[in-house]
Amino acid sequence: MSKKRKEKKTSSSQKKRYRGIVEVTRSGMAFVIVPTLTKDILVKQKNLNSALDGDEVLVDVIKQAKNLGRMEGTVNEVITRKKTEFTGTLQVNKNFAFLVPDKGNFMPDIYIPANSLKDAKDGDKALVKIVAWGEKSKKPVGEIIEILDASNASDLAMKEILVESGFPLSFPDEVLEETAQIPEGLPKGEVKKRKDCRKWLTFTIDPVDAKDFDDAISFRKMRNGKFEIGVHIADVSHYVLPGTALDKEAEKRATSVYLPDRVLPMLPERISNELCSLRPHEDKLTFSAIFQMNEKAEVINYWLGKTIIHSKHRFTYEDVQEIIETGEGPYDNEVLTLNKIARILRKERFDNGAINFSSQEVRFQLDETGKPIGIVVKESKESHQLIEEFMLLANKTVAAHVAKIRVNKHPVPFPYRVHDTPDEEKLSIFSVFARKFGYKLNLHSPETIATSFNELLEAARGNPEQHVLETLGIRTMAKAEYTTDNIGHYGLGFEDYCHFTSPIRRYPDVLVHRILEQCLEGDIHPDKTLEKRCRHSSEMERKAMEAERAANKYKQVEYMQQFMGESFLGVISGVASFGFWVETVETKCEGLVSIHNLMLKDEFKYNESEYAIEGLNTGARFRIGDKVTVKVVAANLAKRQLDYDLVEELKATPKAASRKNKTTKRKPGKKD
Structure with a gap:
């Protein structure tokens, strides 16, 4: 603080x-x-x-x-400055110009001198960076970074979302110069300093379109029947050194941002996609967690340290899933053994208090111009869970290792990934709601909450209320964050946890690597600014998530424009005093049904405890999780907003109908 x-x-x-x-x-x-x-x-x-x-x-x-x-x-x-780059429209004069920003609370126009105009023309859309803001000048001074193509509305919108969220679109020249100076190949003398794992069977498992392979798995069966399983992570900290322009820029960004049609990387592509990417058939520097395990998935021993690996094969998740389902494929015995161990680790995790929320990922199919032409729903399968469990094991082991170390009788400052217990008020409201479906939550302690949550989710699986209970259950949970205050990770059920496995796309992982290296070498230099750096990383993570949501919403609106006037079956995904949101079953696109349109049919009130709005005359109720039929009536790209209208007629409940038809008896002398 x-x-x-x-x-x-x-x-x-x-x-x-x-x-x-x-x-x-x-x-x-x-x-x-x-x-x-x-x-x-x-x-x-x-x-x-x-x-x-x-x-x-x-x-x-x-x-x-x-x-x-x-x-x-x-x-x-x-x-x-939180933000130094802005998009807007240029007003070009003879010897200077102004950029009128698109967005920003009371952001003044940015003055651009003649020597920074480049080939800009009046009315151009541009990305401008503030380079000065003198005490006497009320106007910021900027330079043009890029003239934006206004004819490509989608590309322009994605760039505006990134800039609006505080993420620069390009890397500064000094960062690119530093990156270009990093030599190709393995640095001399590094092999002798590291555990040489190049002869071990090692492979990567990633999405089909991935380019930055930041983790690999190795597998060896030992003579004593035990298994040696290595989790090898790209050694980004070897190339990104503290205090360099490259390091400062990575910390400023803190995370890569994943939009439907692009990735804005935390590190320049030469590092993320070339030098550090664990591509097959190349020697690579890694930071590893190597486990000796038995068939029961028990960790007999572990080793942490710098390594050098040589990936033998590049799997996609689909490749591994086919091996799991058919039992055949490259290195099938090794893959199947790893999956068997991962299953046990996963079961133990849930048995020990982790909460089992199912995840569903929606992605857009895009044409060559980036226009959405379809929706793909991806569910977490065993191939994903295999990698997930070993990454969790490595992250947990690193955090627990550092947590035991003391410097001057004090814990080592370390960027833990923590998750607090659920919000009591939200949990209480959710518990009352779940009870209406026949599910009971035990709110006696954090442990009983987790256990009964899992029992509820398992019992609801396959039932109509599953989606609503999962959605509302997630909303009761605290947000995970980075901090030096190690309160544990409630959702995962871990006492110690950190992010160690993705340093190419997350800056806290880079910090973890550096501090872990100090701990292993016995040369610890506590960072007094670490908590502030953790807060910044947490904030930028939230900004990235907001940008991703905004970009997904834009693509939803862009996709649904072709269905104006058409009807879809949907599920109510949220309720407020001004209406309710509906996610269509077929396209997974969310839009708002405004209460103003509903008011043409009845007068409605918002019932917070029921997550519903209710008709005062008809008794019609629209509750989160209910299925409804809606029609697409508006798709506003500028506002990233879809508007739906309810298609079906309001049906009066028997109770409401009896109230409506009931004759009121007046007392003598009582006037209207």
């Missing part, structure tokens, strides 16, 4: 200065969120002094809190 800065005295009065994050409202009023304060500091538009939404700033208090009011302040300094 940020510490409160010392009070500074001036000749006229005593001022307090705080460090916090700016949050700008739609009205233009802003607040600085300070972790150590119970109330945010109010900052008027005129006192923002170039600070933008999301910036980290120093704010001086100019008015003290009165009674229960809040403090008012003025921004003294912008410490870190």
Whole structure:
């Protein structure tokens, strides 16, 4: 947490200065969120002094809190810009131009001098980076990074979503220069420093379109009948060194972003797809967790350290699934043995308190222009679960190993991946709702909650209420995050957990590799800024998820445009006071049925405890999980919004009908 800065005295009065994050409202009023304060500091538009939404700033208090009011302040300094790149429309004059940003709360136009105009023309869409914002100048100064093709609306929309979320579209020149200087091949002397695993049977299992292979599995049967199973992870930390431009850019991004038609990588492609990618038939540097295990999936011993591997084969998930189902294929005995062990690990995990939410992934089929032409639903199969269980085992083992180490009698600062217990209020509401379907949750303790959750999910499997219970159950859960405070991972049922297995696409994994290496070498340098870095990674992970959701929503709208006026069977996926959302069964695209349209047929009220809206006259009820038939009436790409209308007629319940037909008796003398 940020510490409160010392009070500074001036000749006229005593001022307090705080460090916090700016949050700008739609009205233009802003607040600085300070972790150590119970109330945010109010900052008027005129006192923002170039600070933008999301910036980290120093704010001086100019008015003290009165009674229960809040403090008012003025921004003294912008410490870190949350966002430096913006998309918008160019207004080009003879010797200069302005970029009028598309989005951003009260973002001023960006001045672009003549030497930065390139071949820009008036009215062009462009991506501009702020390079200066002087104290005297009220306008930021920028340079054009890219002229955007306005004719390709989908490509432009994807880029705008990324920039809007704070992810730069390209890497700075100094980062690309550093990357280009990394030599090809294995560095001299590295082989002698590492465990040589190149003769071991090693292979990768990834999606068919993957290019960045950051994990591999090795398998050896030992003379004593035990198995030696290695989880080998790309040694990104060997190439991305602390303090370099490459490292700073990776930390700033914190994660790769996966949109329906592209990947915005955390690291330049030369590293992610070439130097570090564990491609078949190439020697690669790795950081490994190697386990000695028996047929019961018990870990007899483990080893952590730097290795060198040579992948013999590249599997897709479909390849491995075929081997599991048919028993035949390349290295079938090894694959089947690994799957048998993974099954046991998975069962033990759920037996020990992990929560078994089923996952369903929806992907778009795209044509050569990126336009969606179909929907593919992918379910987690045993091939996916095989890799998942061994990655979980490696992550858990690394975290538990570091958790035992002490420096000056204190735990080593380490970026754990944690997941808190469920929100009690949400859980209580969900428990009441589940009881209506005949399911009971034991809320006595976190352990009994997990056990009864799994029993509920298993009992509901295949029943009409399965989807709604899974959806609402997930909403009761806390969000996983990165922190040095090791509270464990509730959802996985692990006391110690971290992210070790994907350093190509997650920066916390890079930090884990570095700290683990220090621990193994006995040369530990505690990072006092680690908690702040964890918070940043958690925040960027949320930003990436928001960008992915926005991009998926855009593609949904783009896909459903062809079905205007057509009807679909759907399931109510969410309910609010202003209507309910419906996800179509066939296309998996979600749209809103507005309560305004329903009001033409009846008067409705929102029942929060029932996750439903109910008709006051007909008694018609629309509850999350119910099946309905809807018609596509609007598809707004600019707003990324689908609107549906209810097709079916409202049916009065017997109870509602009796209320409607009941004659009211008046007492004598009582007037209307």
